Amino acid sequence: xxxxxxxxxxxxxxxxxxxxxxxxxxxxxxxxxxxxxxxxxxxxxxxxxxxxxxxxxxxxxxxxxxxxxxxxxxxxxxxxxxxxxxxxxxxxxxxxxxxxxxxxxxxxxxxxxxxxxxxxxxxxxxxxxxxxxxxxxxxxxxxxxxxxxxxxxxxxxxxxxxxxxxxxxxxxxxxxxxxxxxxxxxxxxxxxxxxxxxxxxxxxxxxxxxxxxxxxxxxxxxxxxxxxxxxxxxxxxxxxxxxxxxxxxxxxxxxxxxxxxxxxxxxxxxxxxxxxxxxxxxxxxxxxxxxxxxxxxxxxxxxxxxxxxxxxxxxxxxxxxxxxxxxxxxxxxxxxxxxxxxxxxxxxxxxxxxxxxxxxxxxxxxxxxxxxxxxxxxxxxxxxxxxxxxxxxxxxxxxxxxxxx
Numbered sequence: 001x002x003x004x005x006x007x008x009x010x011x012x013x014x015x016x017x018x019x020x021x022x023x024x025x026x027x028x029x030x031x032x033x034x035x036x037x038x039x040x041x042x043x044x045x046x047x048x049x050x051x052x053x054x055x056x057x058x059x060x061x062x063x064x065x066x067x068x069x070x071x072x073x074x075x076x077x078x079x080x081x082x083x084x085x086x087x088x089x090x091x092x093x094x095x096x097x098x099x100x101x102x103x104x105x106x107x108x109x110x111x112x113x114x115x116x117x118x119x120x121x122x123x124x125x126x127x128x129x130x131x132x133x134x135x136x137x138x139x140x141x142x143x144x145x146x147x148x149x150x151x152x153x154x155x156x157x158x159x160x161x162x163x164x165x166x167x168x169x170x171x172x173x174x175x176x177x178x179x180x181x182x183x184x185x186x187x188x189x190x191x192x193x194x195x196x197x198x199x200x201x202x203x204x205x206x207x208x209x210x211x212x213x214x215x216x217x218x219x220x221x222x223x224x225x226x227x228x229x230x231x232x233x234x235x236x237x238x239x240x241x242x243x244x245x246x247x248x249x250x251x252x253x254x255x256x257x258x259x260x261x262x263x264x265x266x267x268x269x270x271x272x273x274x275x276x277x278x279x280x281x282x283x284x285x286x287x288x289x290x291x292x293x294x295x296x297x298x299x300x301x302x303x304x305x306x307x308x309x310x311x312x313x314x315x316x317x318x319x320x321x322x323x324x325x326x327x328x329x330x331x332x333x334x335x336x337x338x339x340x341x342x343x344x345x346x347x348x349x350x351x352x353x354x355x356x357x358x359x360x361x362x363x364x365x366x367x368x369x370x371x372x373x374x375x376x377x378x379x380x381x382x383x384x385x386x387x388x389x390x391x392x393x394x395x396x397x398x399x400x401x402x403x404x405x
Contacts, residue, residue, distance in 0.1 A: 034330075062080050102156045139157040169344055215361075233332065258287025276391060280315070281318050287401040351386060
């Protein structure tokens with residue numbers, strides 16, 4: 001049974017390079033802080049890239065010892081953020097069969113995969129951890145969150161590179177509208193800061209090799225940008241059917257008004273404005289809004305030349321140049337599969353607080369970009385509708401629309 005009933009966001013949780021929790025991360029974004037730091041590890045000495053967006057706290061310190069031991073870092077981050085979002089939503093009393101989880105990721109337990117391969121090569125098969133498989137499988141974060149919160153309405157895992165977190169939220173929207181769930185915990189997670197992963201992205205010439213101030217390396221839309229900065233993190237939201245949320249007098253952050261997924265079918269790694277335009281326009285139709293209704297955009301904007309230019313073209317074509325645009329990866333770095341979910345949280349808080357974070361490190365706007373990119377200081381306003389873009393290798397395009405409740 002499908003429904004056109006509104007879907008509300010009632011809880012948020014996050015772990016980012018700016019803070020352990022959604023509130024601390026948001027304060028960092030509004031203040032224009034940077035979570036990008038220099039890699040001082042011995043393993044990083046020979047890397048061509050020595051900056052990354054690392055968490056300011058060890059997630060192990062936030063978990064019971066047995067949990068930390070059996071969960072990969074990405075699973076740890078997902079559960080911590082889901083617990084925060086669930087508590088923030090007031091722990092809704094929902095039938096387990098009407099409660100679903102959707103947590104996306106780009107690489108899943110890649111840290112476990114690499115670490116256990118080292119064990120195998122060094123010590124042989126009998127020394128592998130018995131937790132290896134549940135720690136490395138991409139569906140691990142969704143599975144552990146569903147068990148931790150008691151959700152029996154399905155635990156799903158979209159794996160769509162850097163669009164994974166946003167696609168998870170779009171999937172949660174669809175589940176509620178289709179009448180299959182009253183509550184969905186949805187989001188994305190990534191924990192892949194390992195020399196192997198950094199070196200692999202560096203070989204693609206996707207990462208900045210800037211040796212200057214780490215906080216100035218990520219420069220979306222800036223004429224002097226030189227590539228993105230890898231980061232780790234998680235973002236999770238609680239979605240509820242409007243009637244269910246209002247029946248329990250839930251506090252809300254806003255409405256998840258629309259979502260759309262498209263595939264560019266163009267190139268395995270290159271960005272494509274045409275596919276992005278399709279996702280944006282479809283999300284607007286899904287939300288019942290027109291281009292002029294969007295007053296702020298939380299851009300994917302990773303700080304690569306081709307990616308920034310393609311998105312700028314797509315936004316200009318799909319909604320025009322009137323909306324204020326921000327690129328928060330300038331502060332967090334690129335959290336890959338978590339980035340879209342964290343951007344959705346930032347978009348909701350923009351509506352709640354009337355504050356749109358500025359794009360850090362934007363000194364000279366690329367002259368080929370004809371958008372109102374906020375820089376210098378956060379911009380206040382009576383924001384009513386935000387667009388969130390998230391794009392991933394493979395031609396995955398996701399756009400979400402959030403509005404005030």
